[in-house]
Amino acid sequence: MQFSPSFQQLIDALRCLPTVGQKTAQRMALHLLERDRAGAGQLAEAIGEALEKLGHCRSCRVFTEGEICPICADSQRDDRLLCVVESPADWIAIESSGAYQGRYFLLLGRLSPLDGIGPDELKLDQLADRLDQPGIEEVILATSATIEGEATAGYVTELARARGLRVTRLAQGVPMGGELEYIDASTLSLALKGRREAES
Amino acid sequence: MQFSPSFQQLIDALRCLPTVGQKTAQRMALHLLERDRAGAGQLAEAIGEALEKLGHCRSCRVFTEGEICPICADSQRDDRLLCVVESPADWIAIESSGAYQGRYFLLLGRLSPLDGIGPDELKLDQLADRLDQPGIEEVILATSATIEGEATAGYVTELARARGLRVTRLAQGVPMGGELEYIDASTLSLALKGRREAES
16 A cells, blocks of 8 residues: 555664564554654654764773773773673673673674674774783683584684683573473583582 | 663663563664664654654545645545544555545544543544535444444444435454354354355
8 A cells, every 4th residue: 555655764764673574663653653753753863863972882892972881981890801792782681680790892793604704804803902901811701602603702712812811601501490391402411511519 | 781871762762662662672772773774864864754744634634744645635536435444553454455445534543431532532523524525425434343433433423324424334243264263252243143145
């Protein structure tokens, strides 16, 4: 069917959002126009502002307004720990856990030679520079448990070991609330391999 | 956790979209900033343009750029039929079916005395004016099969009958692809009541 041009344009533009198809975009467009014009205005403004102001932190590559992000600028953080994650989403997951007080470095991707993504594409020389800075003692690898994630972890491990740094990985095993009968065999085998002394 | 201000603002603004909560908004914000900056720019622009340009058609109250929407302006449409629907979403559903070639009128709501929504709040005098225009012969009620929808349909029926117009309702019954065993009793009872001679 034929919508008026601005309406159609709004629907098309909304489809750039992840998981939003034609039907959802229509529903969103109607919602914005019919029920939340104020919210729509704020959304347009927030997108514009984010695009204009947000860049990558020079040190850890997190999205931030200035040159340096609040975490890198925070003197309370532990300079000895550097957590290497693939994406901003992974960074949010770890930071939200509240269990980590060190610094970060975002790879913004992972090595995938088949897709033509090598160390140069990921600008891993930036990571090398970061590892050369004084103060770091331990590099915590928090890459995905996938083939590309493993390859990336291997590369970062070499970079770090070459500088005499300790390299650790996130523990793998049974997640909280995980019922053993539903957990896949590879996870169980990792959990067995990584078993620890029971605490008394 | 603490995001940088523009990023947090973008997440908050995205939450005005229907069905979008904190997690989805985060994912959308990251997607826009990381993977689709061009799309994000277009989205901001499309929202702004839609808010600025789109108003209601003077005749049927559909969203449109000008005074009169393309459907009302289309001389090929059947002037004798006026389909009364509640919302733009319902209008889209009927128009997308391609089975209707008449005119429309959008109520933009439904009567709900308990919520203080009466004929005045729905500006039903506009509908009365529309019904007074020459040419209309049949009013097709396409309101929801809910209590408020029925109340609204009753009111519109009175308005139309007072002007000597024929009033019809969408048929109710078993939907296409509907398996009888999963269809609720009220629908089945309506389908039985509305049964028709089998076509040979």
